[in-house]
Amino acid sequence: PASDPDLVARAVKAKAALGDRLFVLGHHYQRDEVIRFADVTGDSFKLAREAAARPEAEYIVFCGVHFMAESADILTGDDQRVILPDMAAGCSMADMATFDQVEEAWDVLSDLGLADVTVPITYMNSSADIKAFCGRKGGAVCTSSNARRALTWAFEQGDDRKVLFLPDQHLGRNTAVLEMGLSLDDCVVYNPHRPNGGLTDQQLRDAKMILWRGHCSVHGRFTEQCVDDVRTRIPGVNVLVHPECRHEVVTKADHVGSTEYIIKTLEKAPAGSAWAVGTELNLVKRLAAEHPDKTVTFLDRTVCYCSTMNRIDLPHLVWALESLVEGQVVNQITVDPETTYWAKLALDRMLALP
Ligand code: 13P
Ligand code: SF4
Numbered sequence: 069p070a071s072d073p074d075l076v077a078r079a080v081k082a083k084a085a086l087g088d089r090l091f092v093l094g095h096h097y098q099r100d101e102v103i104r105f106a107d108v109t110g111d112s113f114k115l116a117r118e119a120a121a122r123p124e125a126e127y128i129v130f131c132g133v134h135f136m137a138e139s140a141d142i143l144t145g146d147d148q149r150v151i152l153p154d155m156a157a158g159c160s161m162a163d164m165a166t167f168d169q170v171e172e173a174w175d176v177l178s179d180l181g182l183a184d185v186t187v188p189i190t191y192m193n194s195s196a197d198i199k200a201f202c203g204r205k206g207g208a209v210c211t212s213s214n215a216r217r218a219l220t221w222a223f224e225q226g227d228d229r230k231v232l233f234l235p236d237q238h239l240g241r242n243t244a245v246l247e248m249g250l251s252l253d254d255c256v257v258y259n260p261h262r263p264n265g266g267l268t269d270q271q272l273r274d275a276k277m278i279l280w281r282g283h284c285s286v287h288g289r290f291t292e293q294c295v296d297d298v299r300t301r302i303p304g305v306n307v308l309v310h311p312e313c314r315h316e317v318v319t320k321a322d323h324v325g326s327t328e329y330i331i332k333t334l335e336k337a338p339a340g341s342a343w344a345v346g347t348e349l350n351l352v353k354r355l356a357a358e359h360p361d362k363t364v365t366f367l368d369r370t371v372c373y374c375s376t377m378n379r380i381d382l383p384h385l386v387w388a389l390e391s392l393v394e395g396q397v398v399n400q401i402t403v404d405p406e407t408t409y410w411a412k413l414a415l416d417r418m419l420a421l422p
Contacts, residue, residue: 079382088124090125093118095109095131096110099380110328114328122144132152133376135196139196154381157377158376161193161235165195165260169260174232182272183205187222188206191210203417212326215247219243236312238315240280256278295317305344306323308321308325339361352366
């Protein structure tokens with residue numbers, strides 16, 4: 069639906085009043101009504117870099133989800149304030165790994181004498197304290213656009229290294245198996261709700277990749293059947309998916325990559341080509357509108373937004389911006405100094421990847 073013109077006018081006015089003091093970041097899954105006010109749009113990696121590169125901005129309004137705003141706070145200066153227009157914009161995948169659970173898993177590995185040879189790598193989609201845990205234990209953060217480089221780095225830390233990959237089992241498995249040549253047998257899934265992760269000591273000893281049992285509920289909806297159906301429906305279609313999709317789906321797809329990669333791939337695609345895109349629906353609809361010379365369709369036949377990304381809507385954005393104009397900072401995201409120190413170490417290791 070078209071945005072309320074009154075709200076649009078209020079957002080324009082508030083942004084103008086704040087000028088260079090304000091920097092608005094927008095993740096690609098944001099609604100159209102919000103993304104139009106972003107100074108920069110990007111995938112998680114690009115947005116983390118952009119946030120760190122704006123020391124002059126007093127206020128960083130993050131149109132995305134909680135873990136992204138936390139990372140922005142970690143990477144920005146003490147005098148910069150990061151604002152998430154709706155505090156309910158979390159990420160169900162990030163919630164699948166809590167600090168206590170990860171500490172418990174590490175204790176299991178320590179008892180087996182494996183902690184010294186394990187490098188914890190956490191996907192950006194995790195809370196600040198999980199990132200800090202990885203920083204403390206010699207690990208790093210990764211995003212969907214650099215997971216392979218992060219894993220390569222981890223395995224290069226020494227002979228017989230293994231990786232504890234948090235919290236998205238699919239990104240971990242897809243990267244290790246499809247991009248790095250590991251086998252499915254090299255991977256085990258650690259279930260935090262079961263003793264010993266539901267694994268035998270021998271399985272933990274043998275594994276190269278210990279994958280946390282987390283997933284994205286949005287990308288988890290795409291199945292092999294979706295890929296088969298769209299290939300029947302649209303002969304010659306190119307299937308382009310996000311690496312948070314299940315292994316069988318990614319194996320059947322033609323291209324896989326982050327949201328930024330998906331956008332770039334569509335930009336380079338020739339006119340007349342057909343694309344079925346397996347990622348969040350706000351982005352797929354926008355791509356379809358931006359490429360009328362190509363067929364761009366959603367990989368699933370049902371509607372599939374990320375409900376928490378969608379929490380950020382125009383009324384929340386206007387409220388956050390107008391509050392700033394009135395000198396009031398609402399919904400500020402702050403990470404405590406100790407967590408910031410260690411999480412920044414893990415994020416900086418990612419940013420320094422070749
Ligand atoms: P990207 O880093 O590819 O933008 O992915 C972020 C995300 O949350 C995907 O679900
Ligand atoms: Fe989290 Fe999935 Fe939404 Fe991305 S799409 S923010 S991983 S729930």
